[in-house]
Amino acid sequence: MTSTASLWYFESVNLYNVLCPHKTKELDKKHEFRQFKKDQFIYFPNDEADHIYMVAEGRVKIGHYLDDGKEVVSSILTKGEIFGELALAGEDKRRDFAQVMDNNTSICPLNIEALKALMKDDKELSFRLLKLVGLRLMRLERKLELLVFKDARTRIVEFLKDSASWKGKKVGYETMIPTKLTHKDIAALTGTSRQTVTTILNELKEQNLIYFDRRKILIRDLANLQ
Amino acid sequence: MTSTASLWYFESVNLYNVLCPHKTKELDKKHEFRQFKKDQFIYFPNDEADHIYMVAEGRVKIGHYLDDGKEVVSSILTKGEIFGELALAGEDKRRDFAQVMDNNTSICPLNIEALKALMKDDKELSFRLLKLVGLRLMRLERKLELLVFKDARTRIVEFLKDSASWKGKKVGYETMIPTKLTHKDIAALTGTSRQTVTTILNELKEQNLIYFDRRKILIRDLANLQ
DNA sequence: GCGGCAATGTCTTGAACCTGACAAAAAGGT
DNA sequence: ACCTTTTTGTCAGGTTCAAGACATTGCCGC
Numbered sequence A, B: 001m002t003s004t005a006s007l008w009y010f011e012s013v014n015l016y017n018v019l020c021p022h023k024t025k026e027l028d029k030k031h032e033f034r035q036f037k038k039d040q041f042i043y044f045p046n047d048e049a050d051h052i053y054m055v056a057e058g059r060v061k062i063g064h065y066l067d068d069g070k071e072v073v074s075s076i077l078t079k080g081e082i083f084g085e086l087a088l089a090g091e092d093k094r095r096d097f098a099q100v101m102d103n104n105t106s107i108c109p110l111n112i113e114a115l116k117a118l119m120k121d122d123k124e125l126s127f128r129l130l131k132l133v134g135l136r137l138m139r140l141e142r143k144l145e146l147l148v149f150k151d152a153r154t155r156i157v158e159f160l161k162d163s164a165s166w167k168g169k170k171v172g173y174e175t176m177i178p179t180k181l182t183h184k185d186i187a188a189l190t191g192t193s194r195q196t197v198t199t200i201l202n203e204l205k206e207q208n209l210i211y212f213d214r215r216k217i218l219i220r221d222l223a224n225l226q
Numbered sequence C: 001g002c003g004g005c006a007a008t009g010t011c012t013t014g015a016a017c018c019t020g021a022c023a024a025a026a027a028g029g030t
Numbered sequence D: 001a002c003c004t005t006t007t008t009g010t011c012a013g014g015t016t017c018a019a020g021a022c023a024t025t026g027c028c029g030c
Helices: A021-028 A085-089 A112-121 A123-149 A152-167 A183-190 A194-206 B021-028 B112-121 B123-149 B152-167 B183-190 B194-206
Strands: A034-036 A041-043 A051-057 A060-065 A071-077 A097-100 A105-111 A169-171 A174-178 A210-212 A216-219 B034-036 B041-043 B051-057 B060-065 B071-077 B097-100 B105-111 B169-171 B174-178 B210-212 B216-219
Touching: A051 A085, A051 A112, A071 A183, A071 B123, A085 A112, A085 A123, A085 B123, A105 A112, A112 A123, A112 B123, A123 A152, A123 B071, A123 B112, A123 B123, A152 A174, A152 A183, A152 A194, A152 A216, A183 A194, A194 A210, B051 B112, B071 B183, B105 B112, B112 B123, B123 B152, B152 B174, B152 B183, B152 B194, B152 B216, B183 B194, B194 B210
Parallel strands: none
Antiparallel strands: A034 A105, A041 A097, A051 A105, A060 A071, A060 A097, A169 A174, A174 A216, A210 A216, B034 B105, B041 B097, B051 B105, B060 B071, B060 B097, B169 B174, B174 B216, B210 B216
């Protein structure tokens, strides 16, 4: 039972790590942060895909709607994470939406053309961007496997483990995950129903494997959670 | 009920379209085709990821094994299609396997380092490779959505439609898909069980929407299949 | 043409989990 | 502090499909 510890619910590539340090200064001039309020959309499906974005503050939900109106959430991004990077890879119109989840969310947009211009000067940048998209692809493959071939409990447990190693703070054996995600959010991320998330989380609490309230999830022993 | 006609079960990017036409000649010197027999592996998980490959003849199955030994098939590739391109995007060890499905399968390997060297000279090549990986990402997103949010019948029908538009030959209203895929193969590709595939295909045959035998699948009216 | 093996067809059973319904609790605004 | 809305908890009912078992059919090598 070897499980590779890779993350997929949360994204982890910082835009500044992708862009050359010495180029960053140059780009900083263009860094105009846009402010959003809760529930505002950054882009809709079919919008022109001409920017990639980094979250400077707050949370952003990426997803799209099925034919029947049901919302599918691909990921929920927080500070330092980037999105919309498919615009780099030839996507002309958005296929998904990006919606702000908190008030006072601050987003840094970066023009694709500007980035492409940088790529011409900077060969290394091309590799980094290729890696960025490749990393996203690998994560998606893991997500696919979990969502399709594992049962609801495993999906939720894996979600907790991913959250823990990515957002958690370790205190002794315990890992504290501060989160404002509702059970509905977790359901959307794990491809389960709201009720199932509630039930399974309470089962885990019952077994004393985790504790949670509306602000945090506490994992008793990350290594033994499964 | 608008369904975007994008393909995901089968891959569609020809390596020669990615590589500059004038570079192709240069690369041709290095084009040494490797021959494989049925069931041989091209690479295993944890192998060094130092090549990308193109199928020149025959079929190749890409997949991996779950902890419980179950085989997951990501895709089945035929002539002209490429695989292993995650090596370009920073994958150092293979996470999946590539297995040959037919005798007399011919594969053209291309060294990653050679390709990276080409990228330095050729800025456009970087964009093309970025697009290549981006396209794969978009397809995978569609696949994820279908597998997670649609029922077995829809998944199988979508599979048929994809196969038809990608591999099918149109004859009047009818579309003929020559295929050697077994119901087990289709089950693995659609994330269903072998029995379910058999049953649903027979239901579709019953409703006169398709006909099939062990060599082909015939779709009566592609536009009306759903 | 024959034997063996893989693929297909068809049932039955049961588990997983979605859905809808409703109550209780918490959060948030004014 | 009060009212409204959101979130959480719990249950019953029903659907979907995977899995196992077994018969039948078709393919392939000899």
